[in-house]
Amino acid sequence: MNIFGVISEKIALDQSDKIGKVLVYIYLLLFFCFLILPLIALMSKSMQNSDGEFIGLANFAIYLKEPALFSSFFNSLFVAVISTVIVVILGFLYAFALQCTCIPLKGFFRLIALVPLLSPSILAAIALVYWFGNQGILKSMLMGNSIYGPIGIIMASVYWTFPHALMILSTSLSLSDARLYEASEVLKASKLKTFLTVTVPGAKYGIISTTFVVFTQVFTDFGVPKVIGGNYNVLATDIYREVVGMQNFQMGAVISIVLLIPALLAFAMDQYSRKKQTAQLTSRAVVYSPKPDKLRDTILLIYCLIITVYVVMMIGMAQFGALVKFWPYNLSLTLEHYNFEVAGLGWNSFFNSIRMSLYTAFFGTIIIFIGSYIIEKMRSDKKMRDVLQLIALMPMAIPGIVLGLSYIFFFNMADNPLNFMYATMSILVVNTVVHFYTVSHLSSITAIKKLDPEFESVSLSLKVPVYKMFVRVTLPVCLPTVFDIFIYLFCNAMTTVSGVIFLYSYNTTLASVSSIHLDEQGDVAGAAAMAMLIVYISFLVRGIHSLISVSVLKRTQAWRNI
Amino acid sequence: MNKEANYLKIHQLNKSFEQFTALEDVSINIQKGEFVCFLGPSGCGKTTLLRCIAGLETQSSGTILQDNRLISRLPTSKRDFGIVFQSYALFPNLSCFENIAYGLKNQRWSKYAVSTRVEELLELIGLSSHAKKYPSQLSGGEQQRVALARALATSPSLLLLDEPLSALDAKVRVYLRQELKNLHRRLGLTTIMVTHDQEEALSIADRIFVMKDGRIMQSGSPEEIYANPDNPFVANFIGMTNFLEGIVKGPMQLDIMGKIIAFDCKSFHEGEKVKVAIRPEAIEFTQSSKKEDGFSGNVVEIEFLGSFRRIHIETSLMPNELMIVDKPILEKSKKKIKIGSELNINISSNFLNIYKKDK
Numbered sequence: 017m018n019i020f021g022v023i024s025e026k027i028a029l030d031q032s033d034k035i036g037k038v039l040v041y042i043y044l045l046l047f048f049c050f051l052i053l054p055l056i057a058l059m060s061k062s063m064q065n066s067d068g069e070f071i072g073l074a075n076f077a078i079y080l081k082e083p084a085l086f087s088s089f090f091n092s093l094f095v096a097v098i099s100t101v102i103v104v105i106l107g108f109l110y111a112f113a114l115q116c117t118c119i120p121l122k123g124f125f126r127l128i129a130l131v132p133l134l135s136p137s138i139l140a141a142i143a144l145v146y147w148f149g150n151q152g153i154l155k156s157m158l159m160g161n162s163i164y165g166p167i168g169i170i171m172a173s174v175y176w177t178f179p180h181a182l183m184i185l186s187t188s189l190s191l192s193d194a195r196l197y198e199a200s201e202v203l204k205a206s207k208l209k210t211f212l213t214v215t216v217p218g219a220k221y222g223i224i225s226t227t228f229v230v231f232t233q234v235f236t237d238f239g240v241p242k243v244i245g246g247n248y249n250v251l252a253t254d255i256y257r258e259v260v261g262m263q264n265f266q267m268g269a270v271i272s273i274v275l276l277i278p279a280l281l282a283f284a285m286d287q288y289s290r291k292k293q294t295a296q297l298t299s300r301a302v303v304y305s306p307k308p309d310k311l312r313d314t315i316l317l318i319y320c321l322i323i324t325v326y327v328v329m330m331i332g333m334a335q336f337g338a339l340v341k342f343w344p345y346n347l348s349l350t351l352e353h354y355n356f357e358v359a360g361l362g363w364n365s366f367f368n369s370i371r372m373s374l375y376t377a378f379f380g381t382i383i384i385f386i387g388s389y390i391i392e393k394m395r396s397d398k399k400m401r402d403v404l405q406l407i408a409l410m411p412m413a414i415p416g417i418v419l420g421l422s423y424i425f426f427f428n429m430a431d432n433p434l435n436f437m438y439a440t441m442s443i444l445v446v447n448t449v450v451h452f453y454t455v456s457h458l459s460s461i462t463a464i465k466k467l468d469p470e471f472e473s474v475s476l477s478l479k480v481p482v483y484k485m486f487v488r489v490t491l492p493v494c495l496p497t498v499f500d501i502f503i504y505l506f507c508n509a510m511t512t513v514s515g516v517i518f519l520y521s522y523n524t525t526l527a528s529v530s531s532i533h534l535d536e537q538g539d540v541a542g543a544a545a546m547a548m549l550i551v552y553i554s555f556l557v558r559g560i561h562s563l564i565s566v567s568v569l570k571r572t573q574a575w576r577n578i
Numbered sequence: 579m580n581k582e583a584n585y586l587k588i589h590q591l592n593k594s595f596e597q598f599t600a601l602e603d604v605s606i607n608i609q610k611g612e613f614v615c616f617l618g619p620s621g622c623g624k625t626t627l628l629r630c631i632a633g634l635e636t637q638s639s640g641t642i643l644q645d646n647r648l649i650s651r652l653p654t655s656k657r658d659f660g661i662v663f664q665s666y667a668l669f670p671n672l673s674c675f676e677n678i679a680y681g682l683k684n685q686r687w688s689k690y691a692v693s694t695r696v697e698e699l700l701e702l703i704g705l706s707s708h709a710k711k712y713p714s715q716l717s718g719g720e721q722q723r724v725a726l727a728r729a730l731a732t733s734p735s736l737l738l739l740d741e742p743l744s745a746l747d748a749k750v751r752v753y754l755r756q757e758l759k760n761l762h763r764r765l766g767l768t769t770i771m772v773t774h775d776q777e778e779a780l781s782i783a784d785r786i787f788v789m790k791d792g793r794i795m796q797s798g799s800p801e802e803i804y805a806n807p808d809n810p811f812v813a814n815f816i817g818m819t820n821f822l823e824g825i826v827k828g829p830m831q832l833d834i835m836g837k838i839i840a841f842d843c844k845s846f847h848e849g850e851k852v853k854v855a856i857r858p859e860a861i862e863f864t865q866s867s868k869k870e871d872g873f874s875g876n877v878v879e880i881e882f883l884g885s886f887r888r889i890h891i892e893t894s895l896m897p898n899e900l901m902i903v904d905k906p907i908l909e910k911s912k913k914k915i916k917i918g919s920e921l922n923i924n925i926s927s928n929f930l931n932i933y934k935k936d937k
Contacts, residue, residue, distance in 0.1 A: 028651055028652060028653050028656070029653055030653035030654055030655045030656075031653075031655070032655070033653065468663075468665050468667040470663040470665060470667035471667055471669065473632070473634050473654070473661065473663070473667070474661065474663070474667045474728075475680075476633075476634075476653075476654040476655045477632065477654060477655075477657075477659060477660060477661045477729070477734075478660075478680055478681030478684070478728070478729075478731070478732060479655050479681060479684060479685065479732065480680065480681060480683075480684040481655070481684075484684065488669075488672070488680075489669045489671060489672065492671045493669075493670060493671050572671070573671075574712070575670055575671050575712035575713075575714055
């Protein structure tokens with residue numbers, strides 16, 4: 017008996033319903049243009065020869081016959097699996113230390129672990145070059161192995177995927193029910209047994225979800241293997257080489273699809289496991305608060321310190337490398353690497369990045385929030401809204417580099433009326449919004465679901481159109497979430513590489529891309545400086561965000577804390 | 579019934595969701611100024627019916643006329659009603675004042691007019707001092723009253739209440755239902771309340787519509803419905819009922835397990851087996867030791883329920899169930915009733931109803 021019941025055609029529509037109806041179709045159209053059609057373009061490209069004639073699966077046959085190409089698939093799989101195993105274990109222990117123990121400095125450790133979110137993924141790769149590269153100070157620790165290859169990729173991937181894993185795992189551990197711990201204690205189970213029979217199973221779905229998320233991130237990542245992969249080819253760098261290096265777009269499309277399939281599978285499995293996860297924390301559950309345990313707390317404190325050292329090593333070395341005159345021969349400090357040597361890149365790309373990120377965050381937040389509101393609260397067009405919801409989940413499964421490449425294919429078509437967007441700022445913004453759509457969409461849906469389902473009915477009964485209520489009630493109540501989405505989009509737009517590597521033009525170079533190009537040209541210090549600029553601005557914006565949060569939210573959310 | 583007085587006319591309303599029939603051929607008339615309750619167990623369609631009147635749900639077929647205006651195809655915002663939901667749905671970020679003023683602001687009232695009206699309403703609900711508070715600062719009962727004031731603010735001519743008291747504590751609930759009744763008396767507003775609580779419905783309504791499986795089972799005043807339930811469902815749903823077996827022996831003769839009672843059986847034919855319903859408070863215990871005078875039974879359980887005792891009796895009158903008899907605490911009885919006591923039971927035609935057997 018809810019508001020989403022089947023509406024038969026006969027009733028006249030409220031003005032609010034009409035607006036909602038129009039918006040549903042606008043969103044469908046937007047998704048069609050900026051997600052579905054580009055992907056179709058990519059698929060059709062993979063089945064064409066260089067003259068654009070349809071040749072079926074011939075390109076795939078070539079791909080399978082080429083061992084050099086096909087081996088990349090296993091390389092990608094290898095680094096992704098190893099990184100996932102490491103990150104899940106490290107992340108779980110860290111989350112356990114933060115949620116289920118009494119170690120001091122929890123706030124600090126949480127903050128430190130989230131630092132990698134503010135930096136582009138390549139930052140760790142650059143830092144690793146300084147530590148373990150040909151002229152690295154710890155090179156000997158690798159015992160003759162080269163950092164340029166799977167070791168480097170895995171070490172850097174662990175760094176940048178760690179906070180993602182930690183967030184999911186902390187949430188699932190924070191849902192543990194104290195009553196289960198009490199029951200275990202009453203039954204005289206040992207601490208280890210309690211850990212293995214209560215803690216780990218309780219976080220099962222968190223662990224499964226983390227596994228899929230980290231696997232997909234590493235499997236599809238472009239920046240890290242580009243910088244530190246050396247001759248170790250993975251799928252994402254193959255796509256880049258085929259497209260940019262060899263201009264073989266068809267093969268780029270083929271590899272994209274090879275990359276897309278495991279990512280889609282991981283996504284589907286994750287969705288499936290989420291569906292099975294029913295609400296763990298029932299209303300009667302008691303939130304678990306840990307009791308001190310000297311041995312456990314000491315071990316985990318040391319563990320957290322080690323992770324902290326690793327994070328500081330990465331970001332600290334990137335900063336140091338950016339300031340050092342000529343590594344490793346002249347260690348005097350200088351700012352000259354910030355004077356980026358390559359014309360056209362340099363500071364322009366930094367400001368482009370800020371502009372692009374602001375546009376992405378601004379328009380993205382509006383579009384995502386309104387979109388999720390429509391999906392959740394509209395009364396009519398249930399089927400269309402279901403379709404919309406399904407499409408909104410898709411971007412999560414599509415690797416950035418695949419989305420970027422499909423954008424080229426689609427927008428570069430001469431007879432596409434949207435062709436004007438090609439090589440402009442707008443295509444970068446649209447691409448980035450779509451690329452990061454799903455996570456923001458889901459948090460927005462969660463916030464909107466918490467609102468009383470009868471708000472709309474009340475408003476309509478009082479003759480106030482729903483859009484007015486949206487502005488007066490829905491938006492203010494959801495403001496914290498809206499701010500979070502904004503900052504999430506901003507930071508991701510600042511740091512993203514894979515989505516935009518094909519899409520920038522001379523006038524719209526971006527900082528993260530410049531960093532890769534500087535590294536490509538052998539200017540590692542410049543690359544580090546550029547990566548650090550991204551870190552500064554992300555820190556700055558985060559800082560402004562928390563200031564605004566404190567003042568604005570205090571004013572608008574006063575009703576919350578009474 | 580005066581046709582002009584029918585303020586809300588619902589005619590053959592049907593509503594089905596994909597597999598499920600929520601409303602089946604519902605036709606009711608509600609008069610101006612009446613306080614009406616839709617009463618029934620959960621899933622009986624009472625909320626769906628209310629939502630159809632509000633336009634929040636669309637009927638599959640049928641019509642609704644309000645004040646001689648066909649409203650069943652109008653969108654919610656074009657209909658004339660105020661509504662209070664079980665959750666109250668108060669806007670959490672707006673103060674009480676702003677919540678109540680919410681509908682007025684949109685109607686281009688002057689600021690002064692809005693504040694006068696809101697203050698008037700705050701006074702009506704007795705919460706003048708709470709104007710600046712947010713909903714989360716109020717108790718459940720206070721929130722409920724704010725929701726009511728918000729619904730009344732635009733002076734609608736129909737008030738819809740969807741289980742407005744269900745989320746409250748028992749005491750507050752009893753207090754607020756009297757408040758609702760008083761308010762209704764003062765404003766004379768046509769009011770429809772949905773509830774699953776029969777006591778609430780009996781105490782507050784001018785007229786009750788008992789619903790089951792999307793259909794109206796009976797309508798009438800609380801007294802009518804209690805004294806003369808149309809069917810076993812209503813008899814059992816409103817208050818407690820004992821069901822006995824009976825056979826019609828003549829137009830004025832009912833045979834209950836061999837004892838003939840004078841009772842109007844004209845609508846049944848002779849020899850027909852019927853279901854006999856009798857209220858727990860209508861059963862008498864007699865002192866007579868002569869067996870043929872009544873029936874005997876053994877006390878199995880006594881529940882103390884404050885003002886009365888509920889006595890569970892094993893008797894041949896009801897071979898499959900225990901008979902329930904309610905006795906006021908103050909009623910004098912010569913013989914002390916204890917568990918295990920043997921009692922003589924006397925059935926009279928008071929509070930007695932007979933129904934066709936289903937099977």
